[in-house]
Amino acid sequence: MLADAPFEPLNTDSSTPSDRSPVAYLKRYYGYDHFRPMQEAIIQSVLAGKDTVVLMPTGGGKSVCFQIPALMLPGITVVVSPLIALMKDQVEALQLNGVAAVYLNSTQSAREQRQIEDDCLAGKIKLLYTSPEKLLSESFFIFLQQLNLSLFAIDEAHCISSWGHDFRPEYTQLHALRAQFPAIPMIALTATADKLTRQDIATRLGMVDPQVFVASFNRPNLSLQVLPGTNRLQQIVRLLQMKPDTSGIIYCLSRKATENLAAKLQEKGLMAGFYHAGMSNSERSMVQEMFLKDDIRIMCATIAFGMGIDKSNVRWVIHYNMPKNMEGFYQEIGRAGRDGSPADTVLFYSFADVATYKDMLSEAKPANLGVQLAKLERMQQYADAHTCRRRILLSYFSEELTEPCGNCDVCRNPRVTFDGTILAQKALSAIVRVQERVPMNLLIDILRGSRSQTVLQYGYDKVKTYGAGKDLKFDEWRSYLHQLINIGVIEIAYDQHYALKKGILGDAVLFEGRKIELVRPEDVLKPVVEKPKAKNQQAKDDLFEQLRTLRKQVADEQNVPPYVIFTDTTLEDMARQRPTTPDGLRNVSGVGERKLQLFGRRFLDVITGYVRGQAREGNNLRGSTHLVTLELYEKGYSMEEIAAERQVTTQTVLSHLLYLRRSGYSIDLEGMITSAERAEIEEAINQIGFDNNSAKPVYEHLGGRFSYDKIRLTAALMEI
Known part of the structure; x- marks a missing residue:
């Protein structure tokens, strides 16, 4: 709890609610x-x-x-x-x-x-x-x-x-x-x-x-992706290299897996920790606090981690293993992107995870075994899907998505099917010839013509289909067998050491000419080749990083997580708008009055310093030209000296100073003209009026004794 946090809300803001809305x-x-x-x-x-x-x-x-x-x-x-x-x-x-x-x-x-x-x-x-x-x-x-x-x-x-x-x-x-x-x-x-x-x-x-x-279960800011459960560490490292300095959670099935994965990521120089129910309360509290405060970026955890996490700047969630039901999966991916900014979710899927869950359920024999097996099957269907994943996810919660989401791997890379009937027939023939006794990995060895000890020991190298699929890689066969299982061509005898058998469509494929469509296995995650960023986007990103650094400093001082100070979304809006005044900062989404009072000045200083720096380098961002004028003004330059230094007219300098004064900066416009000069010019303006587009009538009325700048300055002071 904040040591000095006031109990009574401060009423120093003119916008304090009065209409009770x-x-x-x-x-x-x-x-x-x-x-x-x-x-x-x-x-x-x-x-x-x-x-x-x-x-x-x-x-x-x-x-x-x-x-x-x-x-x-x-x-x-x-x-x-x-x-x-x-x-x-x-x-x-x-x-x-x-x-x-x-x-x-x-x-x-x-x-x-x-x-x-x-x-x-x-x-x-x-x-x-x-x-x-x-x-x-x-x-x-x-x-x-x-x-x-x-x-x-x-x-x-x-x-x-x-x-x-x-x-x-x-x-x-x-x-x-x-x-x-x-x-x-x-x-x-x-x-x-x-x-x-x-x-x-x-x-x-x-x-x-x-x-x-x-409310709608649709979280369109979350991307959805399923990847093959092979070379997971390599794929994870590649993913994290694409998202440096971001926070995320990797959910693992076992306590040991969280510890092993965290150690491997640490070896690669990544800020990773682990969390599971086998740790002491103090250990869990410490590592959770480090994650919340961004002292570690990556949390390898079992499902014991998460319900108490209100961290809004989690930018990705990875499932190292497939969850056992859609409810758990949805809740866990929902811990990403809570601030509404884009976030990525990745699920690694392999049949081994399904087998593990079924083993656990068969041993536990819960009263609702049938329900849990059905939920596991729905989760498997999601992972195997070749249509929009978000539509499948939302349909589970009785919500319809009328159009493909465009933000899942299937929508971004539509699946192309091919006639896989011959592949299915080869697999079925091999299954029949080994009398439906071998599990998946051994069947693949037989199809690929492996001379492994088990293949030779049982004489499987003598069956007619031995080597019939040697043109395909091991992982390719595994992907195709998974698809054949999911569409009912092959089934798994879980009570017979996961032996593969003919499914309900097996005879139709072998003897009745039934055609089977398959999808080629996906490649592992590839680095995204980003287009060069536009100057304005690069400026926004650079400023965001400076603001994020300041946020961490402020959060450490207050002993709270950084997202409690401002969310990523709020920092992004600051970097986009680049406000340089308190009123401008009020327009940033997520900046309330109390935080404006506590931290506003420090964030404005970073933004102002960045914009000024960009202007010195010739990158004139919106508002930067006014701040360059302000910098010279604060050094004591006169209006004429500023104009000469910046190679602009004094009229332009005056417009900058007026803008800064109206924006809340302390600009002593009154000190630029004597009271006698101002009184005479004001009298002339009151007599003949003043047109912002032309000071010439007043200039001529006063016989040319006062400059156009002083006339415009006086007119501006009359309005302030």
């Missing part, structure tokens, strides 16, 4: 001019006192849906959050925005907790974050009954439902809130829940006729 609060505290889809409707539902259920994807802006009502309603909002790291991040971000928010949990001393409780009782707090365990204790209920409560917000609400993918027993007791506080409205929020889970959430919380909002 949600969008005014959005601008004041968050720096945005417009809500994202559905946010305002949700806020209005809460403000009307209605119980509300919100299903909104990760990065969709769920938190704003209860934080703005908390600011607008009298009293205090209690937020239930399952993870300490999550509530800590959100509270730090709110405090930097000037919002009176705190959290109560087991990490605090008794003295700290008493102080926070006193502040709540004194009405100094608007949002109080806590865990379900803390909330449900008897002493805490007594404390809550003394507060002026306005709202209960249940975050990660899928945890309350046994139908959800991350059920937590402690959440089931939250129904006590309705029993104890029947008049206080509730909002329940989650990123992943099907219709049954949403209904269960409302029932278990005792909601009354809740308003249900289901």
